[in-house]
Amino acid sequence: xGQYYQPEIECASREQIxxxxxxxxxxxxxxxxxxxxxxxxxxxxxxxxxxxxxxTEDLHKLPFLTKADxxxxxxYGLLAVPLEDCVRIxxxxxxxxxxVVAFYTQHDIDLWEDCCARAIVxxxxxxxxxxxxSYGYGLFTGGPGLNGGSHKVGSLTLPMSSGNTERQIQFMCxxxxxxxxxxxxxxxxxxxxIWEKGLQDKIKLKxxxxxxxxxxxxxxxxxxxxLGIKAYDIYGLTEISGPGVSFECCEQTGMHINEDHFIAExxxxxxxxxxxxxxxxxxxxxxxxxxxxxxxxxxTRDICVLSHEKCACGRxxxxxxxxxxRSDDMLIIKGVNVFPSQIETVLLNKGYxxxxxxxxxxxxxxxxxxVQVEMTSEMFSDTVSQVSRREKELVDALKAMLGIxxxxxxxxxxxxxxxxxxAVRVIDKRNLY
Ligand code: DLL
Numbered sequence: 001x002g003q004y005y006q007p008e009i010e011c012a013s014r015e016q017i018x019x020x021x022x023x024x025x026x027x028x029x030x031x032x033x034x035x036x037x038x039x040x041x042x043x044x045x046x047x048x049x050x051x052x053x054x055x056t057e058d059l060h061k062l063p064f065l066t067k068a069d070x071x072x073x074x075x076y077g078l079l080a081v082p083l084e085d086c087v088r089i090x091x092x093x094x095x096x097x098x099x100v101v102a103f104y105t106q107h108d109i110d111l112w113e114d115c116c117a118r119a120i121v122x123x124x125x126x127x128x129x130x131x132x133x134s135y136g137y138g139l140f141t142g143g144p145g146l147n148g149g150s151h152k153v154g155s156l157t158l159p160m161s162s163g164n165t166e167r168q169i170q171f172m173c174x175x176x177x178x179x180x181x182x183x184x185x186x187x188x189x190x191x192x193x194i195w196e197k198g199l200q201d202k203i204k205l206k207x208x209x210x211x212x213x214x215x216x217x218x219x220x221x222x223x224x225x226x227l228g229i230k231a232y233d234i235y236g237l238t239e240i241s242g243p244g245v246s247f248e249c250c251e252q253t254g255m256h257i258n259e260d261h262f263i264a265e266x267x268x269x270x271x272x273x274x275x276x277x278x279x280x281x282x283x284x285x286x287x288x289x290x291x292x293x294x295x296x297x298x299x300t301r302d303i304c305v306l307s308h309e310k311c312a313c314g315r316x317x318x319x320x321x322x323x324x325x326r327s328d329d330m331l332i333i334k335g336v337n338v339f340p341s342q343i344e345t346v347l348l349n350k351g352y353x354x355x356x357x358x359x360x361x362x363x364x365x366x367x368x369x370x371v372q373v374e375m376t377s378e379m380f381s382d383t384v385s386q387v388s389r390r391e392k393e394l395v396d397a398l399k400a401m402l403g404i405x406x407x408x409x410x411x412x413x414x415x416x417x418x419x420x421x422x423a424v425r426v427i428d429k430r431n432l433y
Contacts, residue, residue, distance in 0.1 A: 004117035004153050009260050010315045014308075017259050017316065022055040024288035025263065029053045029062070032294055035080040038073045039065070039296065056263060059286065060274055064297045070100045070239060079103055081292050091139040092238045102238050103292040109148065111289055115236075115244030115258045116149025122249045122256075122313075123207045123232040125179050127154030132177035132205075134168055134186060135212065136421050137161040141242025142212055146181040149244065155179070162186060162420040165193050169203075176204040184215035184223065184231075185423035188354050191226035192418075205229045211236070211243060213422045214325040214341050218348030233322060239298055240285045246320055251312050254319030261289045264318060265297070266306050280305050283320065301326045331360060331426065333367045336404050340425045343406075346397045347373055355416045362430045369406040371398065377413050 012020075032039050033050045042063040043049070052061055070078065079086075081103075088104040104112070125131060131150040135142025143161055150157040158177060160168055168190060171177065180187060187210050194200055205227055211234035224231050235255050236245035245262055246255035257264045265274050266281040275281045283300045287293075302323040311319065324339050331338045340358055347356055355374040360367060373394065375382070382390070387410055394408040 004114065004121045004149075006118065007314070010118065010256070010317060012260075012316060014316060018056065020260055021263055021288060025056055025059065025286065026053060028286075028288045028294055029296065031291075032080055032296055036078055038069070038077045039063075042069075059263065059265065059297070062286075062297050064272065064284065064299050065295050066299050067100065067239075067301070071098045074098055075101050078293060078295070080294055081105060086292050088144075089139075090141045090144065090238055090242060100239060102241075104241075105291045108241070108290050108292050111261055112145060112241040112244060113148030113152050115241065115247075115261065116145045116234075117152035118149075118258065119209060119232070119234050119244050119247030120146070120149050120153050120155065120179065122247055123179060123209050123230070124250075125150070125153050125155055125207070129153075129155040129178045130158060130175055131155040131179045131181060132158045132160060132168075132172055132175075134160045134162055134180065134182035134190070135243075140421070141236070141238050142181075142183075142421075145236070145242040145244055146209065150181075165190065165420070169194055169197065169199060172205070173199060173202040178204055178206050180205050180208045180227070180229070182208075182210065183212045183419065183422055184210040184219055185213065185354070185419040186421065187223050187227070187231070188219065189418040189420070191223055192353070195226060200226075200228070203227070207232060209234050209247075214323060214329070214339075216341050216344045216348065217322075218345050219354050222348055222354065235320070235323065237300060237302075239293075239295055240287055240300075241290065245285065249311065249313040249315055253311065254307055254321050256311070256315050256317040256319055259317045262287055264306060264320065266304065267299075269301075269303075277306050277308055283323070303330075329426070331358075331369075331428065333360060333369050334404050336402065338369070338402050338404070342401050343371055343398065344425075346394070346401050347371075350394060350397060352376070352394075355418070356425065357416055358426045360426070360428045360430055367430065369404065370409060371406050372409045372411050372416065374413055374416050375410050379410070380413055 030050045046063045048061050085105050086103045087106050090102050092100045133146045137143030208229050208231045220231050232248040234243050234247045236243040246257040248255050263286040265284040269282040283302045285298050286296050304323045305321040307319045352373050357372045359370045391408045398406045
């Protein structure tokens with residue numbers, strides 16, 4: 001294993017991890033209280049003093065931070081060090097509302113890249129690998145994070161960024177890339193193009209590190225099969241640093257959270273009550289080692305489950321399940337909760353490619369759900385009656401999964417726009433009426 005497999009940290013005893021977290025949390029709370037007036041006010045309003053936080057058992061006493069707070073405090077309101085100490089800014093994509101910006105000192109960049117390096121090593125990476133980074137570079141954290149992690153591992157790093165699919169594939173073949181890092185939807189697009197060009201025997205990939213958006217196990221199997229690789233999940237968010245907050249090991253049974261840097265909780269999204277292992281709820285992070293932008297009890301809106309079960313890989317850090325998507329990705333259609341990932345599972349199980357679009361409209365005060373699904377080129381030669389039989393079969397399968405009717409429209413291959421970054425699967429037109 002490479003230098004960035006850090007067993008003394010990643011396989012430390014639970015007692016040791018707790019001791020680190022207790023000590024770092026106490027220090028961090030003082031740091032934030034003294035340097036971030038915005039959070040001091042929240043603590044004062046709750047009647048909590050830094051001295052009240054003596055260990056992780058007291059974490060629940062601290063107020064939550066939400067995305068709304070980050071927008072309120074934009075741009076500098078949550079900065080905990082002088083601006084002169086910061087060396088980098090990254091930002092979320094800001095599809096809704098104001099962008100959120102995060103600041104980093106050199107120490108923060110180092111710890112973030114360490115986390116990404118751990119993820120690359122967990123996926124089998126070493127200084128013998130060619131790491132092909134097709135996440136976007138720039139304000140998005142995907143490219144810079146994996147790029148830095150790959151340098152730390154000592155791998156040969158290809159900073160491709162996203163887009164220009166032809167060139168991506170040419171470099172992949174010519175330079176014999178072994179580890180691909182990009183969003184799962186872009187990996188699926190790359191795989192599709194590689195097959196169309198008949199280049200599957202020319203690529204030398206062995207692993208992929210895919211994240212930044214929700215993806216199903218079915219999509220994982222599909223990409224693994226098409227690219228002949230093992231596909232590893234990686235999770236993170238700009239507010240907490242970027243990719244590498246957690247990552248999958250070879251067991252692929254959840255993502256280990258880097259607990260020497262982040263304390264994870266799962267809460268009931270309505271009451272805010274902390275939930276035990278195994279119960280589904282909203283993931284909350286407390287950053288205990290970051291200097292510039294240390295968020296305490298940040299509500300991610302990602303829904304998942306934590307598990308402290310022993311992992312066969314030897315790592316002892318808690319695992320989080322694949323997030324089902326953000327709580328705000330969840331659609332409420334006719335009063336029923338629908339996650340795009342449920343629809344993806346049905347489509348891939350029935351042999352359709354992961355090229356689909358979910359369209360929600362409101363007609364006469366009633367919600368309508370439509371799923372447009374691309375046919376494979378083999379299906380495209382079907383007769384009209386075969387197509388309508390297929391549509392009916394999908395309507396039934398979706399009804400069984402979601403409990404509601406969804407109109408299904410099969411569309412011609414290549415109709416749905418491919419994604420080079422985070423895919424936009426849902427078009428919700430209800431707010432337009
Ligand atoms: O997406 C950071 C990242 C880059 C993660 C590359 C992994 C790989 P943001 O743009 O701030 O940061 O978006 C963060 O994306 O709260 C989740 O809702 C979602 N997300 C990230 N990773 C996963 C994943 C980056 N593996 C938001 N599975 C998070 C599901 C994910 N959702």
